[in-house]
Amino acid sequence: MSFEPKLLGFLCNWCAYAGADLAGVSRMKYPPNLRIIRIMCTGRLDPQMVLKAFAEGADGVFIGG
C-alpha cells in the first residue's frame, strides 16, 4: 500500500477558505488527504494548534491565509 499522508489545513475564512469553497463550486478536484479547518484569520492560529495536529497524527500542516 502506498503512503497516503494525512494533512490538516488551517484556512483563513476571508481568502484561502473562500478559495477552497470556490474550487468546490467550480467542480475542481483535489485529493481527499487534506482535512480543512476554517479559522476566522490566520492571526488566530496558535502554534499550539500546529503542534497538537502533529501530536495527534497529522503528517503535514497547511496554513492558508
Next chain:
Amino acid sequence: MAKPKVAVYWSAACGGCDVKVLDTNEKILDIAAAVDLLFWPIALDFKYKDVEEMADREIDLCIINGGIRNSEQEHIVKLLRRKSKVVAALGACAISGGIPALANLYDAQSILDYVYHKTTSIDNFQGPLPQPEYDAPEGRLTIPKFYDSVFALDQMIDVQYYIPGCPPPPSLIVKALTAFLQGTLPPPPATVAGEGSVCDECPRERNREAKVKKWKRIAQFTPPADTKKCLLDEGFFCLGPATQAGCEALCIKANIPCEGCMGKPQGVTDRGSKMLSYIASLTDASTEEEAKKILNDVVDQAGLLYRFDLPKSLIGGRRKE
C-alpha cells in the same frame, strides 16, 4: 477527633520542596500540631516497611514532590497512592517533570554513557555502567532501574491537587494545608495558585510599542536595576506572560526574568509554543531571514521554553522507539 494523617515523599527532586515546607517558619509548628506525620523521608525516620504495613487509604493527605525517574520511585508512589485518600503534587517536578525532565531530550543510555565515561571529572578506566542487578558472591544485589524518561506524577498515578512552583512559595503551601485542615479545598483536580499570569502580579510597566532586536540572557547582561520597564520589552527572555500567577513575581522583583516555574496558566495546553508566539510578535524583523537570525541567536531554546514542563508538553522530548 483524630488528627488527619499526612505523609510526605520525595522522588526525582532536589529537596527544595521539602525545605519550603519547613520554610513556612513558625507555621510549621501549627501544622505539626494539627496533623499526624506518618512518613517523611527527609525529616523523619520512617521506613518503606512502615508504609507497606498501613491499611489502604489510611493516609488522609499524601504530599509528593519530584517526578518519576526510576523503578523505586514508581513503586513507592503507587504504594502511597493505594494507602492515601488524597494525593497532592508539590512543586514543578511532581506536576510536570521539572528540571530533571529536561533529560527527556536524551535517552537513558546516552545519559549514563556521558556521566560514566565522558565527563572530565570521572576516571572510569574499566568502563562499567551501573547494572540494575548484580550477582555478587554474597548474593544478588539490586538497585532501582533508571528509566529512559522522567514522568510527571500524574502520568503514573491519580493526583487530586497541585501546588506549583520551583520551589512553591511557602504562602501557597500554607494556603493549601489550611484549606485541607478546614475542609475547604476545591473539588479535585485543582491547582492551588493565583489568578491569571505572573504579569498580573508584576510591578513593571509594559510598553505596547516595544520591539526587540536582540534577545538577551541574564548570564550575559544585567537588567538595569532602577528601571521599572518590562523585562520582555528590554529584550530579556521572561516567561511571565505564559506562567501561572501565585508567586507574586518574586524573581522579577529581584531583577531576574521569570523562568516559568509556576507552570502553565489555565487554558494553555503547551506553554512553550504559547510563549514562542509571544516572542515572535515582540521580535522586530521585517523579513523571514531577519527573524530567523534573531531567534537562532537565542541559546538553548528548549531549555528556555520548556524548562519545567517537558514531559507534559506537546513535544514531550526526544522520540523513543
